[in-house]
Each structure stands twice: as C-alpha cells, then as structure tokens.
Amino acid sequence: MTEDAQIVVADAPERERFEVTVDGELAGFLVYRLRRGLLALVHTEVEGGFEGRGLGGRLARFALDQAREQGLAVLPFCPFVNGWIKRHPEYVDLVPPAYRANFNL
Numbered sequence: 001m002t003e004d005a006q007i008v009v010a011d012a013p014e015r016e017r018f019e020v021t022v023d024g025e026l027a028g029f030l031v032y033r034l035r036r037g038l039l040a041l042v043h044t045e046v047e048g049g050f051e052g053r054g055l056g057g058r059l060a061r062f063a064l065d066q067a068r069e070q071g072l073a074v075l076p077f078c079p080f081v082n083g084w085i086k087r088h089p090e091y092v093d094l095v096p097p098a099y100r101a102n103f104n105l
Helices: 055-070 079-087 089-094 097-103
Strands: 007-012 017-022 025-035 038-046 073-076
Touching: 007 055, 017 055, 025 055, 038 055, 038 079, 055 073, 055 079, 055 089, 073 079, 073 089, 073 097, 079 089
Parallel strands: 038 073
Antiparallel strands: 007 017, 017 025, 025 038
16 A cells, blocks of 8 residues: 555445445445444454555544444444544543443443
8 A cells, every 4th residue: 555545434334334445445344233323333354455554443433433423322342443442532422321331441
C-alpha cells in the first residue's frame, strides 16, 4: 500500500458490514447487526496483505462515528473493536452504562 493509495471506508448494509477498500480492492470489513437504536459490532477482519496499516482502526472509527451520528448505542462484541474503544475512551459513552462492565469498559 503506497502513501497515495485511495482508502475508502463505507457501509455495505446489504451485507451487514462496513468495508474498507484500498485502490478499489476489498481490504477488510467489520460485521455488524443493526437493531432498533442499537449497533452490535461482531467481527473485524483485515486481509493478510493489508494488515498492520491501521485499516482495522479506520473501520472501528468509521463504525463508531456512524453510530454517534445516528444516535445508536454500541455493543462491541468484536474483541478488536472493544480493545480499540479502550485505547480511544472518547467512544466509551456509546456503550450503554449498564453494559460497560460486560465489556470491561
């Protein structure tokens, strides 16, 4: 991946996932389940050739920013996203207080 690579993160609701592409090639995704007022983040995967480039973090940030914009609560079942929230505590408020202990937040 070059510095001038075009990185795009987008929602793919028909597949219930957020996707990140690099120069048009699918590089990773974050699977979710959307319910009334709630976004459950289930699994993050980055393709081997794209690992270690911060794409998982881009997916996490995009998903959490989308949840905030849409007024959704978040349940971070995905261990990657859960760990990412721990490193970025400005997103902890998206997890309902009653569930934070379940996610060690």
